Amino acid sequence: xxxxRFFVQIFYEDTDHSGVVYHANYLKxxxxxxxxxxxxxxxxxxxxDQGLGFAVYKATLDYQDGAEFGERLEIRSIWRRESDYxxxxxxxxWRPGATRAAxxxxxxxxxxxxxxxxxxxxxxxxAAEPMD
Amino acid sequence: xxxxRFFVQIFYEDTDHSGVVYHANYLKxxxxxxxxxxxxxxxxxxxxDQGLGFAVYKATLDYQDGAEFGERLEIRSIWRRESDYxxxxxxxxWRPGATRAAxxxxxxxxxxxxxxxxxxxxxxxxAAEPMD
Amino acid sequence: xxxxRFFVQIFYEDTDHSGVVYHANYLKxxxxxxxxxxxxxxxxxxxxDQGLGFAVYKATLDYQDGAEFGERLEIRSIWRRESDYxxxxxxxxWRPGATRAAxxxxxxxxxxxxxxxxxxxxxxxxAAEPMD
Amino acid sequence: xxxxRFFVQIFYEDTDHSGVVYHANYLKxxxxxxxxxxxxxxxxxxxxDQGLGFAVYKATLDYQDGAEFGERLEIRSIWRRESDYxxxxxxxxWRPGATRAAxxxxxxxxxxxxxxxxxxxxxxxxAAEPMD
Numbered sequence: 025x026x027x028x029r030f031f032v033q034i035f036y037e038d039t040d041h042s043g044v045v046y047h048a049n050y051l052k053x054x055x056x057x058x059x060x061x062x063x064x065x066x067x068x069x070x071x072x073d074q075g076l077g078f079a080v081y082k083a084t085l086d087y088q089d090g091a092e093f094g095e096r097l098e099i100r101s102i103w104r105r106e107s108d109y110x111x112x113x114x115x116x117x118w119r120p121g122a123t124r125a126a127x128x129x130x131x132x133x134x135x136x137x138x139x140x141x142x143x144x145x146x147x148x149x150x151a152a153e154p155m156d
Numbered sequence: 157x158x159x160x161r162f163f164v165q166i167f168y169e170d171t172d173h174s175g176v177v178y179h180a181n182y183l184k185x186x187x188x189x190x191x192x193x194x195x196x197x198x199x200x201x202x203x204x205d206q207g208l209g210f211a212v213y214k215a216t217l218d219y220q221d222g223a224e225f226g227e228r229l230e231i232r233s234i235w236r237r238e239s240d241y242x243x244x245x246x247x248x249x250w251r252p253g254a255t256r257a258a259x260x261x262x263x264x265x266x267x268x269x270x271x272x273x274x275x276x277x278x279x280x281x282x283a284a285e286p287m288d
Numbered sequence: 289x290x291x292x293r294f295f296v297q298i299f300y301e302d303t304d305h306s307g308v309v310y311h312a313n314y315l316k317x318x319x320x321x322x323x324x325x326x327x328x329x330x331x332x333x334x335x336x337d338q339g340l341g342f343a344v345y346k347a348t349l350d351y352q353d354g355a356e357f358g359e360r361l362e363i364r365s366i367w368r369r370e371s372d373y374x375x376x377x378x379x380x381x382w383r384p385g386a387t388r389a390a391x392x393x394x395x396x397x398x399x400x401x402x403x404x405x406x407x408x409x410x411x412x413x414x415a416a417e418p419m420d
Numbered sequence: 421x422x423x424x425r426f427f428v429q430i431f432y433e434d435t436d437h438s439g440v441v442y443h444a445n446y447l448k449x450x451x452x453x454x455x456x457x458x459x460x461x462x463x464x465x466x467x468x469d470q471g472l473g474f475a476v477y478k479a480t481l482d483y484q485d486g487a488e489f490g491e492r493l494e495i496r497s498i499w500r501r502e503s504d505y506x507x508x509x510x511x512x513x514w515r516p517g518a519t520r521a522a523x524x525x526x527x528x529x530x531x532x533x534x535x536x537x538x539x540x541x542x543x544x545x546x547a548a549e550p551m552d
Contacts, residue, residue: 035323037180037316039173041225042467044536046169047476048451051444052301059299068358071438080443083481090475090536093173094332140440140486167455169448174335176404179344180319183312184433191431200490203306211354212311217347222404226464272308272354301442305435305489312433357437 027100030057032117034095044090050127051083054115057099058131062148075138076146081110082132089126091119097126108144110134159232162189164249166227176222182259183215186247189231190263194280202278207270213242214264221258223251229258240276242266291364294321296381298359308354314391315347318379321363322395326412339402340410345374346396353390355383361390372408374398423496426453428513430491440486446523447479450511453495454527458544466542471534477506478528485522487515493522504540506530 032053040046059067062078070076091097098118106112111133116125135143164185172178191199194210202208223229230250238244243265248257267275296317304310323331326342334340355361362382370376375397380389399407428449436442455463458474466472487493494514502508507529512521531539 033320033328035316035320036172036174037178037319040168041171041173041175042168042473042475043173047479048169048444048447051447052299055301055444056297056299064297064358071357077438079438079483079486080481081483083443083479083483085476085479087475087477087479092332093335094328165452165460167448167452169451174341174343179347180312180315183315184431187312187433188429188431196429196490203489209306211306211351212349213351215311215347215349215351217344219343219345219347222343224464225467226460300436300438301444303437304432305437305439306432307437310433 025102027102027116028057028061030060030099030101032056032097032099034091034093034097036093038091039093042090044092047085047087050085050087050117050129051080053097053099053117054101054113054129054131055080057101057115058103058113058133061101061103066148070146074146076135076143078111078133079136079140080131081134082130084130086128087126088124088128089119089122091117091126095119100125105145109142111145157234159234159248160189160193162192162231162233164188164229164231166223166225166229168225170223171225174222176224179217179219182217182219182249182261183212185229185231185249186233186245186261186263187212189233189247190235190245190265193233193235198280206278208267208275208278210243210265211268212263213266214262216262218260219258220256220260221251221254223249223258227251232257237277241274243277289366291366291380292321292325294324294363294365296320296361296363298355298357298361300357302355303357306354308356311349311351314349314351314381314393315344317361317363317381318365318377318393318395319344321365321379322367322377322397325365325367330412334410338410340399340407342375342397343400344395345398346394348394350392351390352388352392353383353386355381355390359383364389369409373406375409421498423498423512424453424457426456426495426497428452428493428495430487430489430493432489434487435489438486440488443481443483446481446483446513446525447476449493449495449513450497450509450525450527451476453497453511454499454509454529457497457499462544470542472531472539472542474507474529475532476527477530478526480526482524483522484520484524485515485518487513487522491515496521501541502528505538507541
């Protein structure tokens with residue numbers, strides 16, 4: 025399976041006073057990439073029509089390098105449906121020209137209803153729909 | 157009227173790679189201070205029981221100095237009910253030992269229902285209730 | 289002068305529990321758009337080679353409407369060099385299909401050196417250089 | 421060893437449109453708690469005098485529940501020096517009155533110099549110094 029590619033421009037807001045991207049922000053970038061795969065219109069309809077949303081259940085992050093202001097990060101994502109109740113994503117953030125990922129993550133997603141009860145992952149065809 | 161005082165500790169997350177607090181974050185600090193004045197339990201009840209929330213309608217910010225990592229900012233807030241539909245807050249962020257405010261703001265608040273229609277500001281006694 | 293157009297996809301991270309974009313985040317979107325106009329590589333070189341950066345000196349924001357999850361906002365920016373020391377930006381955030389801007393802002397930028405002393409705005413040709 | 425306790429008030433800025441705290445924000449809360457343990461003045465001196473800072477090398481997060489607007493979370497932290505080069509923190513976020521943690525994390529910290537080279541963890545006495 026080929027990884028889905030998504031790009032993130034690093035702005036002032038992303039860095040901290042040490043000069044590199046603040047560590048929590050990579051979780052944002054990985055989520056943006058997942059939303060691009062699943063498709064924002066589908067996520068909007070799921071929430072509005074069925075009251076369903078995805079939630080992070082488990083996240084593991086390995087930090088090897090720090091991205092800097094002005095860079096354009098490449099987020100590579102692959103995913104698998106481990107069960108009716110869990111999607112597992114392997115995601116990486118690559119700095120321009122790098123020979124290894126700056127940050128690697130494994131993210132487990134579940135599907136919750138408005139009362140935050142577990143629900144089966146709805147059927148979907150990843151990336152079948154453009155993001156906007 | 158004496159200003160309400162609220163304190164904000166500046167963490168890594170607050171700064172950007174220029175070494176000082178990212179400019180948008182002062183809007184967060186001013187909101188935290190307003191929520192301390194109004195009282196979080198009251199805000200929770202307003203939203204849950206009446207579907208009402210406060211929204212920023214207008215904000216003016218003057219930046220004179222930049223706060224740094226590790227500092228504890230003092231947020232000074234005064235407010236007035238300009239009409240049944242608008243609260244006006246004058247808020248300042250002070251660095252430790254400073255002789256003038258680092259950032260000054262005037263923030264206009266309105267009250268909206270869940271459909272985002274304008275509603276009268278509910279009666280309240282500021283700071284009558286502790287925050288937590 | 290024609291406005292520069294820049295697009296922002298609204299993700300989970302952008303919204304708050306009232307269902308719309310958190311008010312401070314528009315300052316981020318306006319800054320992203322300004323960085324797209326000025327050019328990230330130029331900003332990186334200015335900081336690295338001359339120790340110069342832009343800072344927000346004054347910001348005025350008018351909120352008329354709230355953007356929602358899944359939308360793609362259009363940021364329209366025009367700017368003028370008011371003096372050797374100040375750039376003034378008029379920026380608007382437009383929801384899809386809207387007939388008026390959701391948020392309008394006027395942002396005053398100055399140029400500071402590493403010691404945060406005021407310096408003349410360096411000469412630049414806006415948008416002459418692609419962002420990445 | 422008794423856990424260090426630190427409190428986080430949940431504001432509008434912390435939640436997303438699903439009504440609970442945005443998942444990446446717990447990494448911020450855990451960092452705030454670590455900075456409270458280590459002491460902001462010490463962190464400022466380490467950076468200014470020796471060019472040293474702590475960086476997250478690995479993070480594992482388990483999400484069991486979601487905190488809501490207006491709540492005051494308790495962050496419980498314990499830590500150990502695993503080697504001269506690594507501190508391991510076990511941290512939990514507790515909602516008021518909960519019988520189990522909402523989020524649990526294991527965070528590995530390393531110490532980096534300004535060139536982002538690995539350096540031994542400097543000697544320190546946790547919590548020996550008040551935060552502000």
